[in-house]
Amino acid sequence: MWEINTEIKQINTKIYLENILTAVDKYNGVFLFTTDDFESGNHKNIIGLNPIININNSAISYSNKSLSANPLQIIDDIINLNKDDKLNFPLLIGYLSYDYKNEVEEKGLYKNLKSDIFPDLYFSIYEYYIIIPNNSENIKIVQLHFPFSHKKIDLNPLFKTKIKINIQNKVTSYISSSLSKNEFIKNVNQIKNYIKKGDIYQANLTREITGKTEYSPIEIAYKLYHSNSIEFGVFAKIENKYLISTSPERFFKISNNKITTSPIKGTIFKSKNDDVNKKNINELLNSKKELAELSMIVDLLRNDINKICTTNSVNVIKFPEIKELINVYHLYSDIEGQLSTKKFKDIVKALFPGGSISGCPKIRACQIIEELEKQGRGPYTGSYGYINFNQDMDFNILIRTLFYHNKNISFNVGGGITLLSNAVDEYEETIFKAKNIYSAINMEQIYDETYCLKD
Numbered sequence: 001m002w003e004i005n006t007e008i009k010q011i012n013t014k015i016y017l018e019n020i021l022t023a024v025d026k027y028n029g030v031f032l033f034t035t036d037d038f039e040s041g042n043h044k045n046i047i048g049l050n051p052i053i054n055i056n057n058s059a060i061s062y063s064n065k066s067l068s069a070n071p072l073q074i075i076d077d078i079i080n081l082n083k084d085d086k087l088n089f090p091l092l093i094g095y096l097s098y099d100y101k102n103e104v105e106e107k108g109l110y111k112n113l114k115s116d117i118f119p120d121l122y123f124s125i126y127e128y129y130i131i132i133p134n135n136s137e138n139i140k141i142v143q144l145h146f147p148f149s150h151k152k153i154d155l156n157p158l159f160k161t162k163i164k165i166n167i168q169n170k171v172t173s174y175i176s177s178s179l180s181k182n183e184f185i186k187n188v189n190q191i192k193n194y195i196k197k198g199d200i201y202q203a204n205l206t207r208e209i210t211g212k213t214e215y216s217p218i219e220i221a222y223k224l225y226h227s228n229s230i231e232f233g234v235f236a237k238i239e240n241k242y243l244i245s246t247s248p249e250r251f252f253k254i255s256n257n258k259i260t261t262s263p264i265k266g267t268i269f270k271s272k273n274d275d276v277n278k279k280n281i282n283e284l285l286n287s288k289k290e291l292a293e294l295s296m297i298v299d300l301l302r303n304d305i306n307k308i309c310t311t312n313s314v315n316v317i318k319f320p321e322i323k324e325l326i327n328v329y330h331l332y333s334d335i336e337g338q339l340s341t342k343k344f345k346d347i348v349k350a351l352f353p354g355g356s357i358s359g360c361p362k363i364r365a366c367q368i369i370e371e372l373e374k375q376g377r378g379p380y381t382g383s384y385g386y387i388n389f390n391q392d393m394d395f396n397i398l399i400r401t402l403f404y405h406n407k408n409i410s411f412n413v414g415g416g417i418t419l420l421s422n423a424v425d426e427y428e429e430t431i432f433k434a435k436n437i438y439s440a441i442n443m444e445q446i447y448d449e450t451y452c453l454k455d
Helices: 016-027 071-082 098-104 181-197 216-225 274-285 288-305 343-349 360-373 423-441 445-454
Strands: 003-012 029-035 046-055 061-064 065-068 090-096 119-134 139-146 172-177 201-212 232-238 241-245 250-255 258-261 265-268 317-325 327-338 381-386 393-396 402-406 408-417
Touching: 003 381, 016 029, 016 046, 016 216, 016 232, 046 071, 046 090, 065 181, 071 090, 071 119, 071 258, 071 317, 071 343, 172 317, 181 360, 181 408, 181 423, 201 288, 201 360, 201 423, 216 232, 216 241, 216 402, 216 423, 232 381, 241 381, 258 288, 265 288, 265 423, 274 317, 288 317, 288 343, 381 408, 408 423
Parallel strands: none
Antiparallel strands: 003 139, 029 046, 029 232, 046 061, 046 119, 061 065, 090 119, 090 381, 119 139, 172 201, 201 408, 232 241, 241 402, 250 258, 250 393, 258 327, 265 327, 317 327, 381 393, 402 408
């Protein structure tokens, strides 16, 4: 294990989105972004460039070496050796895929369905971190120094004249949906049968949409960046594959020994008519189905974080609140507590996967999801985020997320199913959620979904 030294400097300059996306592509980096100030007004964008240490499902690699390792233990060992309360910037950035649930629970609970496109777990320590507060040109550059030799990069091109991204009118051809409309409706009704039998209270059902695109990953990231109000976005290059997320949902945040989790449940479409929107917001806030769904997941997450919090410290802070995006409104809640442990392994085992994208009770819901979806989800509905030197953390839920490899693209859409769900409405809700991605990548031939995509 290694002690890592840091070198920090502040510069005051403008940095262009086009340059960031190009640098991430060139230097196998990651860009965590927020496109608005939202509630607190203090959101920041984080760039990681040139990964020096990589941790995946079962190994840690560095300087052309690879060693077998327990990933969660290695992450905790690195954090413990390098923790510094004064350093409020990332040490590790990475993700846990939804399929990593198979490693969190005891063996034999799941069928271990997996998506082989991306590793189930992937974290990196980068040579450079660039932290950019929203609406500010006061940029912090952090360079990490390692006790072994490695290839270094030059940051200067990042701050030069804006690189032009010439986005032409290209197209993405629609290949398939993992579940047809009829199959999705059948599966919704099957979940309702499981609820009636007492197996579960709620489960999250999703489907994967695939296609072939003429756009480059940089072009897709640029278009998706501008496609919505994005609070927890990601553009990452991982082993020559790309993950592009426009997630609006936080999984959990840790700051000053306090953990906050913010589940989203409940969706209604957003119109261009203000009167219609007022009606829709009121309908959402008074929907028995949506409020019941949010209540169940709030209770589940309250129980989850209670496992790693001090006695009687867990409280629901907001319930319900409205989150406004470009094409939909959501309900969400905040639950917080005082941590009794900061071990990443303990946090993952208590919380993962997120209740809002699995169901209640969680293990049985995940078993039913495997039965009905019949394939792994990969990083989709997993979690991407960072762990600071001072042990603060912030992780999203990987929804509204597109995957790119050799011009092949895929993304998933879904929703929570309860006893009050209408199967056709649930199917159409997935289309509303996909609309921004469809528009951004100019996807053609959506077959039985086109009727629902008109303004």
